[in-house]
Amino acid sequence: MKWRKKGLVYAPSGDLWWARSHGHLPTVDPTTHDVIRVYFTGLDENSYGRIGYADLDPADPTRVLAVSPEPVLDLGDLGAFDDCGAVVSCIIPFNGSKYMYYHGFQRTAQAPYILFTGLAVAGPDGRFKKYSRVPVLDRIDGDPFMRAAPCVISDGGLLKMWYVSCVEWSHRNGGLHYHCNIRYATSRDGIDWQSTDQVCIEPGGEDEYAVGRPWIIRDVRDGDLYRMWYSRRGFSELYAMGYAESADGLNWERKDDLVGIHKSETGWDSEMVCYPCVADVAGRRLMFYNGNRRGASGFGYAVLES
Numbered sequence: 001m002k003w004r005k006k007g008l009v010y011a012p013s014g015d016l017w018w019a020r021s022h023g024h025l026p027t028v029d030p031t032t033h034d035v036i037r038v039y040f041t042g043l044d045e046n047s048y049g050r051i052g053y054a055d056l057d058p059a060d061p062t063r064v065l066a067v068s069p070e071p072v073l074d075l076g077d078l079g080a081f082d083d084c085g086a087v088v089s090c091i092i093p094f095n096g097s098k099y100m101y102y103h104g105f106q107r108t109a110q111a112p113y114i115l116f117t118g119l120a121v122a123g124p125d126g127r128f129k130k131y132s133r134v135p136v137l138d139r140i141d142g143d144p145f146m147r148a149a150p151c152v153i154s155d156g157g158l159l160k161m162w163y164v165s166c167v168e169w170s171h172r173n174g175g176l177h178y179h180c181n182i183r184y185a186t187s188r189d190g191i192d193w194q195s196t197d198q199v200c201i202e203p204g205g206e207d208e209y210a211v212g213r214p215w216i217i218r219d220v221r222d223g224d225l226y227r228m229w230y231s232r233r234g235f236s237e238l239y240a241m242g243y244a245e246s247a248d249g250l251n252w253e254r255k256d257d258l259v260g261i262h263k264s265e266t267g268w269d270s271e272m273v274c275y276p277c278v279a280d281v282a283g284r285r286l287m288f289y290n291g292n293r294r295g296a297s298g299f300g301y302a303v304l305e306s
Contacts, residue, residue: 001245002259003287003302008268009062010054011298012042018050018071019043024295025149025213027088028279029053031098036061036281038262038288039072039088039100040299049085049105050074058282060139061301073102073120073128081106081135089117089213090152094159094190098122101161103148104135111169112176114139115148119191136191137163143195144170146180149213152190160185160249162200162214162228172209173235180210182230183252200252201230201244208234211242213275216249228252229259229287231274236274239272239294261287261302268297284289 009026012019019042029037041049050071076082082104090101100120107113117137120128120258137147146166153160167179182201185193201211210233210263217227225248233239243259244252264270269291277288285304291297 002257002305003261004305005261005264005269005300005302006297007062008038008291008300009038009056009288010064010067010150011268016042016052016067016069017044019052020045021031021069022049022295023298024049024052024290025088025275025277026290026299027091027277028281028288029091029098029287030279031091031093034058034126034176035065038277038281038299039091040295041085041087043085048075049087051086051088051100051102058182059160059263061281061286072126073100073130076104076118077133080104080133081114081138081222082118084113085110086118087115087149091160092152094154099152099190100128101136101150101152103150111145115146115164115166117147117163129132131191137161137185140195141184142197146178151214151216153216153218155218155249159190160216161185161193162216162249163190164212164214165199177209180212182211182214182228197252198250200246200250201228201242201254203232204254205234207236208232215276215278217278217280218249229278230257230274231276239274241273241276241289260304261289263291268292 022043024041027039039053049075052068055066085105103115116135119131143165150163185195187193214230228244232242246252271292275290
């Protein structure tokens with residue numbers, strides 16, 4: 001597997017009040033065809049996050065056709081789980097509508113933040129309305145600190161979700177760090193989710209302490225495999241990409257050496273590559289991803305070579 005990088009697509013210029021900086025967690029809308037609509041989270045001058053989009057030319061995704069002048073999803077009420085930010089993670093067509101799964105960002109006093117997953121449903125005007133003021137994926141005893149960055153697919157009459165769970169916060173190597181793995185949940189209605197105790201991907205070795213932002217595609221025509229791309233983070237390496245395969249979506253084999261995309265020598269993704277979103281567009285498999293400083297440098301894309 002080899003991804004051919006095509007360059008930076010979009011980074012906020014600072015002229016939008018809701019997106020002074022960052023193009024965080026690029027997420028392709030699978031329901032658009034005449035354009036590639038990529039949702040992302042931008043940060044305002046106080047580093048609060050809201051969700052908007054950039055429309056791209058399918059023939060040349062580095063050509064930005066339009067950027068939403070206003071966010072399509074705003075902060076939650078003061079004290080809500082998303083009062084400091086709404087971070088887009090996945091969009092799926094469902095029940096004749098369009099569901100956006102996002103995680104709410106809430107700052108706390110001792111740990112830096114807590115993240116839990118919310119749901120917003122698209123209206124006829126293209127804006128999204130939050131299903132509830134509380135998360136659809138809230139804390140449980142097995143996931144007390146974080147249930148975030150979900151990827152949802154419809155598969156065999158069931159909605160399947162892979163998400164990031166924080167196992168613990170701890171002081172290590174001179175700083176406060178989380179320990180994150182990737183877990184699995186299912187739903188019939190997209191609202192009520194049942195988690196399993198099984199961990200799909202764990203950090204590996206002593207250096208790596210977190211894996212995150214999973215993106216899953218089921219390739220029925222190519223060996224009927226579930227393929228997962230994800231971020232991985234360690235003490236010696238800030239962020240890099242990982243890759244895994246599974247026959248059932250539950251039991252995964254890490255094959256990071258096959259990921260086929262790494263940081264560049266110079267430029268916007270020379271420090272890190274992270275937060276992948278993989279989509280099949282016009283016969284090509286594309287990966288949109290973040291680079292330096294977890295999206296501060298914007299997002300770019302790469303094409304999977306045959």
